[in-house]
Amino acid sequence: MSNRASHLHQNLEALREPLNGIAREIEQAGLEGVRVEESRSGALNLFVGRQALHSRYDPEREARDLAGRILEGSRPPKAVVLIGAGMGYIAEDIRRRDSDLPLIVVEPDVRVARAAMQARDL
Numbered sequence: 001m002s003n004r005a006s007h008l009h010q011n012l013e014a015l016r017e018p019l020n021g022i023a024r025e026i027e028q029a030g031l032e033g034v035r036v037e038e039s040r041s042g043a044l045n046l047f048v049g050r051q052a053l054h055s056r057y058d059p060e061r062e063a064r065d066l067a068g069r070i071l072e073g074s075r076p077p078k079a080v081v082l083i084g085a086g087m088g089y090i091a092e093d094i095r096r097r098d099s100d101l102p103l104i105v106v107e108p109d110v111r112v113a114r115a116a117m118q119a120r121d122l
Helices: 003-016 020-028 059-071 089-097 110-119
Strands: 034-038 044-048 080-083 103-106
Touching: 003 020, 003 110, 020 110, 034 110, 044 110, 059 089, 080 089, 089 103
Parallel strands: 080 103
Antiparallel strands: 034 044
C-alpha cells in the first residue's frame, strides 16, 4: 500500500466509528480541481483550482505564526474553532502548544478533506 493510500486508510478508520457517514462521504469524494504539491520548504500544500490554501514557501511556519497570534493574545481563548482545515498545519500547532484547549476543526470542502487525509497522517 502506498504511503498516501495508507494515510487515507488510517485517517478514515479514525473517523469511522464516531462519524461513519462523514468517513464514507470523504472516502467517496473525488479530487476534481484539488491537488497537493510540495512547497519550497518541502511541506505539502493544497490547491483548489489555482488558489493555494497555505503559504507557497513555508506552510508550517505560516501555521506557527497564525497559531501564535491565536493563542498568545491579551485574552487567550477558551476554545478554538477553525473553519477550513486545509492540510491541518494550524490545528497541529495549536494542539502542540496546548493539548488541553478545546479545538474544533471544520473542513467544509469534502475534496479538501480527502486530499489532506490522503497526503498526511492527521
